[in-house]
Amino acid sequence: MDKLTETPRKVAIICSKGGLDEVYPALILANAARQSGIEAFIFFTFWGLDAVTEKRVDHLHVNLAGNAASNMPTLVGGLPGMEALAGHMMKKQMAELELPTVREMLEILVDSGAELYACELAMKMFKRTTEDLVPQVKEVITAGDFYDLSTGAQIIFT
Amino acid sequence: MTTNDLTPILERLDRMNAGLAYVVERQRAQEELLGELVPIGREALTTAIGRLDALDQKGYFRFATELAGVAQQVIEGFSPDDVRQLGDAIVKILGAVRALTQPEVLQIAVDATQALEDADQVKPMGIFGMVRATRNDDVQKGMALMVEVLRRIGHGVNALTERAPKQLDKKAKLAELLGPRSGKKRLGVERLQLPAGRPATPAATPAPAAAAPACSTPKPVTTAAVIDGIAYSADGHMVDASAWTPRLGEAIAQLQGVALTPAHVALIDAARADFVANKVSPNIRRLTQVAGVTTKDIYLLFPKAPARTLAKIAGLPKPAGCL
Numbered sequence: 001m002d003k004l005t006e007t008p009r010k011v012a013i014i015c016s017k018g019g020l021d022e023v024y025p026a027l028i029l030a031n032a033a034r035q036s037g038i039e040a041f042i043f044f045t046f047w048g049l050d051a052v053t054e055k056r057v058d059h060l061h062v063n064l065a066g067n068a069a070s071n072m073p074t075l076v077g078g079l080p081g082m083e084a085l086a087g088h089m090m091k092k093q094m095a096e097l098e099l100p101t102v103r104e105m106l107e108i109l110v111d112s113g114a115e116l117y118a119c120e121l122a123m124k125m126f127k128r129t130t131e132d133l134v135p136q137v138k139e140v141i142t143a144g145d146f147y148d149l150s151t152g153a154q155i156i157f158t
Numbered sequence: 159m160t161t162n163d164l165t166p167i168l169e170r171l172d173r174m175n176a177g178l179a180y181v182v183e184r185q186r187a188q189e190e191l192l193g194e195l196v197p198i199g200r201e202a203l204t205t206a207i208g209r210l211d212a213l214d215q216k217g218y219f220r221f222a223t224e225l226a227g228v229a230q231q232v233i234e235g236f237s238p239d240d241v242r243q244l245g246d247a248i249v250k251i252l253g254a255v256r257a258l259t260q261p262e263v264l265q266i267a268v269d270a271t272q273a274l275e276d277a278d279q280v281k282p283m284g285i286f287g288m289v290r291a292t293r294n295d296d297v298q299k300g301m302a303l304m305v306e307v308l309r310r311i312g313h314g315v316n317a318l319t320e321r322a323p324k325q326l327d328k329k330a331k332l333a334e335l336l337g338p339r340s341g342k343k344r345l346g347v348e349r350l351q352l353p354a355g356r357p358a359t360p361a362a363t364p365a366p367a368a369a370a371p372a373c374s375t376p377k378p379v380t381t382a383a384v385i386d387g388i389a390y391s392a393d394g395h396m397v398d399a400s401a402w403t404p405r406l407g408e409a410i411a412q413l414q415g416v417a418l419t420p421a422h423v424a425l426i427d428a429a430r431a432d433f434v435a436n437k438v439s440p441n442i443r444r445l446t447q448v449a450g451v452t453t454k455d456i457y458l459l460f461p462k463a464p465a466r467t468l469a470k471i472a473g474l475p476k477p478a479g480c481l
Contacts, residue, residue, distance in 0.1 A: 028480050035442060035477075037463030100443065100481070108481075111453035112442070112464075 010039040012150035014157045018047030020060040020087050020102070026158045027051075027105040034112040039153070042109070043146050044137075045119035048158075049126060052118055052137050057103050061087035106136040117141045117149070393466075395475050399433060402473025411471045415462075418471075422459055425449055426472040433474050441465050441477040 011033045015026035026042055033040035050056040064070045064077030064086050076082065091101070100108060106116065118133055118140045130140060141149070213219065236244075257263065273280075283291070291297050382392035388406065389397040396402060407426060411418045418426075428449035432440045440448065442456055442465045460467045465477040 032480055034457075035463060035465050037466070098443075108443070108453050112457050113461075 008039070009033075009037075010150070010153035011041075012146070012153040012155045013040065013042045014146075014155065015042055015044050015048035015051060016046045017158065018050035018056070018060060019063040020090055021062050022158060023048065023051040023060060023102060024105075026156075027102065027109065029156060029158075030109055030114045031105065031112065034109070034114050039113075040109075041115035041117060041149060041153075043117045043119065043141070045122045046125075049118060049122045049128065051102055052106065052116060052134050053128060053132055054134050055132065057106070057134055058101070059087075060102060062090050103134070106134060110136045117146070119143070391475070393476055395470055396473040399430075399473050399475070402430070407471050407473060410473075414467050414470060416460060416467060416471065419459075421455075422471075425451065425456070425459060425468060429468055429472045429474060433472075439469050439474040439477045441479045441481055443479075443481040444477075 011029070013026045013030050015023060017023070026048070030040040030042050044052045050060060061083035062070075064072050064082055065074050067074075067077065070077060070086070072082070072086075077086075094101075109116065116137045118137050120140050120142050123129070123140055130137075133140075292301065380391060381389040381397050383390045388401055391397055404423075408418055411422070416422065425445065429440050429445060432438075432444065432448050438444075442453060445451065445456060445465070445468075446453055456464045456468075469475065469477050
């Protein structure tokens with residue numbers, strides 16, 4: 001009757017991009033995994049690091065330029081302020097749907113037992129220290145550590 | 159007959175003699191003149207023939223013949239009406255010629271041709287060169303003039319085309335060839351239309367409620383198993399939430415490996431109350447909002463797949479939504 005208890009599952013999600021629309025899928029997938037009794041952890045690297053950086057987490061934008069689905073010409077989407085505007089619009093829509101903010105999602109994830117990791121190399125590149133990160137991040141790890149952690153896990157790259 | 163009678167006769171004879179002498183004299187003079195003129199005339203004729211011959215050799219006569227041919231063609235090719243119009247236009251033509259031959263205008267033409275003569279000294283130019291060149295006052299003036307000329311030519315062309323009978327534009331022609339075309343918005347509708355003669359099959363798949371986001375749409379629950387008179391769906395949730403009893407909840411909790419505590423029961427009651435109120439099985443986020451518990455608490459109470467386990471124990475369908 002209950003298939004979930006039969007085979008323990010695990011997902012490792014790599015979040016490498018920092019757009020609002022690029023961070024949410026990783027967070028929601030991890031959350032859904034936990035809700036389904038699947039072990040989950042997220043590895044934040046490169047621009048994805050913004051989602052766990054204290055100063056950036058509340059100001060993630062939507063990337064419009066080069067996004068064919070954005071219904072906006074790339075030139076217009078590339079104008080200053082357009083990303084912030086689109087990000088604002090998306091946040092408004094998410095609020096209407098009662099979607100948690102990125103910060104709330106991070107809290108929910110940690111509460112539900114998911115683990116968040118930051119990439120060491122990306123931290124060096126962006127000159128960030130552990131003090132710059134949100135408290136939900138468990139550890140700063142290397143790519144090798146990531147593979148150790150994801151043993152037996154399905155890896156999802158976003 | 160007297161001498162007196164003879165006198166008038168003699169006088170008349172005298173006069174006659176004088177007249178005769180005059181006639182003879184004139185005859186002689188004429189003969190002399192003729193004698194002089196004949197050689198002159200002969201010479202003149204010879205010269206004239208020589209001249210005409212020279213003209214012929216230069217092609218004057220052939221030219222004239224050809225000219226006559228050209229004139230013939232012109233007459234054949236143009237109607238008198240055309241010629242009359244030409245007559246009307248000749249003033250304008252002359253005006254144009256006069257304007258072109260003004261010394262100032264000719265000077266411009268001479269300057270322009272000078273540029274052509276110096277063509278070998280001109281360096282090739284790219285688009286940036288063009289842009290740079292537009293900063294020159296003379297180039298700007300020339301460009302303005304060119305644009306003005308273009309404008310006037312275009313104006314004239316427009317006037318001409320307006321006068322010409324209106325032709326079907328390309329799109330209209332294409333539409334005529336292709337026949338009636340349905341709008342873009344009807345593309346999906348077209349697909350539903352079945353070819354004539356084939357009976358329309360009854361809708362095998364009921365239209366899904368596409369309006370709601372797929373994420374939160376509760377799927378119709380079908381019975382997969384019936385245990386002790388209670389129907390369960392394939393994913394282990396009770397099909398009919400109203401058939402639930404606390405005793406049944408305890409039994410399901412045992413199967414799920416959960417030992418029910420008052421905290422569990424409170425949460426189950428909250429979930430059931432919310433389901434009754436909203437007809438939607440609450441997800442974890444919803445539970446945190448309606449039951450006043452934290453996410454952490456829920457995971458502590460139901461460590462494995464909390465919302466699902468809770469819904470199963472509470473006799474509710476699979477929780478809706480992604481959160």
